[in-house]
Amino acid sequence: AQSVSQHNHHVILSEAASLELGCNYSYGGTVNLFWYVQYPGQHLQLLLKYFSGDPLVKGIKGFEAEFIKSKFSFNLRKPSVQWSDTAEYFCAVNDSAGYDFGNEKLTFGTGTRLTIIP
Amino acid sequence: IAGITQAPTSQILAAGRRMTLRCTQDMRHNAMYWYRQDLGLGLRLIHYSNTAGTTGKGEVPDGYSVSRANTDDFPLTLASAVPSQTSVYFCASSGSTASSYNEQFFGPGTRLTVL
Numbered sequence: 001a002q003s004v005s006q007h008n009h010h011v012i013l014s015e016a017a018s019l020e021l022g023c024n025y026s027y028g029g030t031v032n033l034f035w036y037v038q039y040p041g042q043h044l045q046l047l048l049k050y051f052s053g054d055p056l057v058k059g060i061k062g063f064e065a066e067f068i069k070s071k072f073s074f075n076l077r078k079p080s081v082q083w084s085d086t087a088e089y090f091c092a093v094n095d096s097a098g099y100d101f102g103n104e105k106l107t108f109g110t111g112t113r114l115t116i117i118p
Numbered sequence: 119i120a121g122i123t124q125a126p127t128s129q130i131l132a133a134g135r136r137m138t139l140r141c142t143q144d145m146r147h148n149a150m151y152w153y154r155q156d157l158g159l160g161l162r163l164i165h166y167s168n169t170a171g172t173t174g175k176g177e178v179p180d181g182y183s184v185s186r187a188n189t190d191d192f193p194l195t196l197a198s199a200v201p202s203q204t205s206v207y208f209c210a211s212s213g214s215t216a217s218s219y220n221e222q223f224f225g226p227g228t229r230l231t232v233l
Binding site for chain 1: 159160208222226
């Protein structure tokens, strides 16, 4: 079964610091990769996604992630964080190889709580 | 506004009681999902449905059942609630289009406490 690891459980940074959150997955075949964000008291929202092509993907709010297939990784980055980035971040993987209409099951990591100090 | 609605927002339930969590989407997505979110465990898939009339088991299906009578609704039922089912429950949906292939959209969640 697919598994997703997020090694950083809680990260505390000051505003303007750079951010990198780790995500590793176990499946060796074709994968689709996602980062979701959950702001306090809110539901999950998509930050960015990777399906194919350029391994460096840009998302909303200045976030980006790089897919490194050889390392089974999809780390999330942001060059300069803001207080409003305080949230929980989830990496997720879908291992339905190719196009499988209506079957986009996701496996989530356990999440990383990010706290930004003003 | 298009999206997913869940009801109730929160509920406190006595152990042994039956409870149905409601989920409705208006995006005409084929697939729908139920997750539970627990501290330190992230989101775990309970049940899913690829299309109306079909359902499947996820990672943690025991104690839960679902039905998918139509495209829009995907209720989750706890036949006899137990304290370990205390959690936040999220419904999600997905549908492949040119701009949102494989993306799941999430509802606001239901916070359930079983005493």
